[in-house]
Amino acid sequence: MTAHGPLALVARDLLCIRGDEPVFEGLSFTARGGEIWQIAGANGAGKTSLLRILAGLAPAAGGELFWRERAIAVGAEHLRRDLSYLGHQPGITGFLSARENLVYALRLAGAAPRLDADAALAAVGLGDFLAAPARRLSAGQRQRLALARFVATATPLWIMDEPLTALDAEGRALVERLLDAHARGGGLALVSTHHALAVDPARLRRYEFPARIAA
Amino acid sequence: MSAAAHGTALDAARAVLGRDLSRAWRRRAEILQPLVFFAITVYLFPLAIGPAEQTLRTLLPAIVWVAVLLSMTLTLPDVFAADHADGSLDLLALSPQPLALLVLTKALAHWLVGAAPLLVLAAAMCAVFGVDAYTLRALMLGLVLGSPVLSLIGALGSALTVGLRGGTLLLALITLPMYIPVLIFGTSAARNASLGLPVEAEMYLLSGLSVLALTLTPWATAAALRARLG
Numbered sequence A: 001m002t003a004h005g006p007l008a009l010v011a012r013d014l015l016c017i018r019g020d021e022p023v024f025e026g027l028s029f030t031a032r033g034g035e036i037w038q039i040a041g042a043n044g045a046g047k048t049s050l051l052r053i054l055a056g057l058a059p060a061a062g063g064e065l066f067w068r069e070r071a072i073a074v075g076a077e078h079l080r081r082d083l084s085y086l087g088h089q090p091g092i093t094g095f096l097s098a099r100e101n102l103v104y105a106l107r108l109a110g111a112a113p114r115l116d117a118d119a120a121l122a123a124v125g126l127g128d129f130l131a132a133p134a135r136r137l138s139a140g141q142r143q144r145l146a147l148a149r150f151v152a153t154a155t156p157l158w159i160m161d162e163p164l165t166a167l168d169a170e171g172r173a174l175v176e177r178l179l180d181a182h183a184r185g186g187g188l189a190l191v192s193t194h195h196a197l198a199v200d201p202a203r204l205r206r207y208e209f210p211a212r213i214a215a
Numbered sequence B: 001m002s003a004a005a006h007g008t009a010l011d012a013a014r015a016v017l018g019r020d021l022s023r024a025w026r027r028r029a030e031i032l033q034p035l036v037f038f039a040i041t042v043y044l045f046p047l048a049i050g051p052a053e054q055t056l057r058t059l060l061p062a063i064v065w066v067a068v069l070l071s072m073t074l075t076l077p078d079v080f081a082a083d084h085a086d087g088s089l090d091l092l093a094l095s096p097q098p099l100a101l102l103v104l105t106k107a108l109a110h111w112l113v114g115a116a117p118l119l120v121l122a123a124a125m126c127a128v129f130g131v132d133a134y135t136l137r138a139l140m141l142g143l144v145l146g147s148p149v150l151s152l153i154g155a156l157g158s159a160l161t162v163g164l165r166g167g168t169l170l171l172a173l174i175t176l177p178m179y180i181p182v183l184i185f186g187t188s189a190a191r192n193a194s195l196g197l198p199v200e201a202e203m204y205l206l207s208g209l210s211v212l213a214l215t216l217t218p219w220a221t222a223a224a225l226r227a228r229l230g
Helices: A047-054 A077-082 A098-109 A117-123 A139-152 A169-184 B009-026 B028-049 B053-074 B077-086 B088-094 B099-114 B116-128 B133-160 B167-178 B180-194 B200-229
Strands: A008-018 A021-032 A036-040 A062-067 A083-086 A157-161 A188-192 A204-208
Touching: A008 A047, A008 A188, A021 A047, A021 A062, A021 A188, A036 A047, A036 A169, A047 A157, A047 A188, A062 A077, A077 A083, A083 A139, A083 B088, A098 A117, A098 A139, A098 B009, A098 B088, A117 A139, A139 A169, A157 A169, A169 A188, B009 B028, B009 B099, B028 B053, B028 B099, B028 B116, B053 B099, B053 B116, B053 B133, B053 B167, B053 B180, B077 B088, B077 B099, B077 B133, B077 B167, B088 B099, B088 B200, B099 B116, B099 B133, B099 B200, B116 B133, B133 B167, B133 B180, B133 B200, B167 B180, B180 B200
Parallel strands: A036 A188, A036 A204, A083 A157, A157 A188
Antiparallel strands: A008 A021, A008 A062
């Protein structure tokens, strides 16, 4: 696909409303390729809501959002082409094997593969579980299976909601390695997590949600 | 692999179809349940009506149609609800390929898993009950032409109720009324056939409904899905 504009995600004055109450408002930032953005904040501050808006899954109640200088609406096609997304639920089907899950996700994403599925699974430490039904994998192994998508494809924009959940120390180091390599290669990653991210500090940006004032 | 080139819409659609079919195959014990439900529903009527063979033979096509509607409603949560629970629906919605094509594929998978076996069973049961060949042909042709509409509308209802509490019952309440036109033409074809009358008109109408559902519902389903995920 032809590239449009520099790799940058620009938010201007974003507003998110849940029920009748604003979750956040007036949120603006410019995230560029080569940066790793850590989205931090208390539970319920709106991290997941923000990431779903940025991924084009949910609409913002107000404000503007641009990816590569083109506005993002829900389901924006130019965003879908460039995005790899890891949600709260990792998107793994228990009845399929680890390999089948990954191959399905890769064919659905259609992005140019960087590694074949087996190599990607080996890279995230699931080399011995290729044919195991995903429902027998532990929570941490499922998270690794979801991460294998990020190893296998070369999309420029990564959005990860709590990728460190259920991962052991080695798994967290794996995520940090992936993020570093992605940013070094010019990609942009937005990651929500409470944990400190041991990545290249020169590339790390932090967005801290302000504490919400109870009504 | 002879599959379409990686990265094309067709390849993504084939991936969706293959995944839904192999998931169904791995849970085949569960997939059999709607078939058993269908058989039991149909067999309840002879018990309730009593040994009036002619009455039963007259009513059987209508009974089969209603049982098909109900059984197909049972499998609708498989279309999107399970995928919503594990997060794979997000992946579907974020695929760069046209979502309308992907949801159309999921409706096709639902038809193959939830309708095709029912039709075979329905034909076998009607033959057992002694429905004459002309009526049986009209009934089956009606089911073949009409059941895709049920899967397509069912997928739309399924998308509209994704993630809602009590979604399964709501889904039935939304979809069953929309099944009424298909039911009317399908049963009227079978009734005409049992009287030896022509059934072309109903078949054309059922085909028309199928084409209409095929061309309109995928876009509506895709839009409903995006709205529900938001």
